[in-house]
Amino acid sequence: AQSVTQLGSHVSVSEGALVLLRCNYSSSVPPYLFWYVQYPNQGLQLLLKYTSAATLVKGINGFEAEFKKSETSFHLTKPSAHMSDAAEYFCAVSGINDMRFGAGTRLTVKP
Amino acid sequence: NAGVTQTPKFRILKIGQSMTLQCAQDMNHNYMYWYRQDPGMGLKLIYYSVGAGITDKGEVPNGYNVSRSTTEDFPLRLELAAPSQTSVYFCASSSTPSGISPYEQYFGPGTRLTVT
Numbered sequence: 675a676q677s678v679t680q681l682g683s684h685v686s687v688s689e690g691a692l693v694l695l696r697c698n699y700s701s702s703v704p705p706y707l708f709w710y711v712q713y714p715n716q717g718l719q720l721l722l723k724y725t726s727a728a729t730l731v732k733g734i735n736g737f738e739a740e741f742k743k744s745e746t747s748f749h750l751t752k753p754s755a756h757m758s759d760a761a762e763y764f765c766a767v768s769g770i771n772d773m774r775f776g777a778g779t780r781l782t783v784k785p
Numbered sequence: 786n787a788g789v790t791q792t793p794k795f796r797i798l799k800i801g802q803s804m805t806l807q808c809a810q811d812m813n814h815n816y817m818y819w820y821r822q823d824p825g826m827g828l829k830l831i832y833y834s835v836g837a838g839i840t841d842k843g844e845v846p847n848g849y850n851v852s853r854s855t856t857e858d859f860p861l862r863l864e865l866a867a868p869s870q871t872s873v874y875f876c877a878s879s880s881t882p883s884g885i886s887p888y889e890q891y892f893g894p895g896t897r898l899t900v901t
């Protein structure tokens with residue numbers, strides 16, 4: 675069965691610093707991978723998705739993720755953090771009829 | 786488009802009470818899902834539906850029931866509320882199953898439920 679593991683439940687960066695949120699996946703078939711963001715008291719919003727068309731995927735708000743099959747990873751990055759990026763981020767992998775989510779990483783951005 | 790809507794936003798239940806969480810979508814999506822979100826646990830799938838009249842269990846279905854009489858609506862029923870059901874519940878919809886095609890799920894704003 676497909677699954678994802680997010681490394682680090684909390685990440686703290688300074689405004690303007692690089693954001694790196696880690697996600698490793700396990701899948702017996704080529705995976706479809708997603709990153710979602712959740713702002714306080716809101717639902718999840720799609721940041722980006724990997725569909726095998728390109729290994730480097732660009733999403734909204736300046737985020738991007740790189741699919742690395744050899745490392746079974748799909749890490750999320752942003753070159754320069756903004757205060758508005760503070761949120762919880764979820765990595766997910768698609769299953770047969772559902773989606774399996776990681777436990778989430780809470781990003782804090784310090785001024 | 787309103788997208789995915791959920792009611793109520795908040796609810797406090799006593800142990801043993803019943804309630805229905807409402808979910809509706811106006812995107813004509815065939816697939817709909819119910820998740821619960823507990824701190825540090827990510828989202829766990831409770832039930833899903835692949836179309837009107839068709840539902841199936843997810844990871845954590847015990848204590849819940851669903852029905853899907855129309856494409857638009859997918860209510861979640863709690864029959865005998867227990868403290869373990871205190872959680873935030875999210876409804877989502879998708880145009881195709883995620884496993885076949887990379888179409889993402891669209892989420893509602895959630896219902897925060899407390900059982901005391």
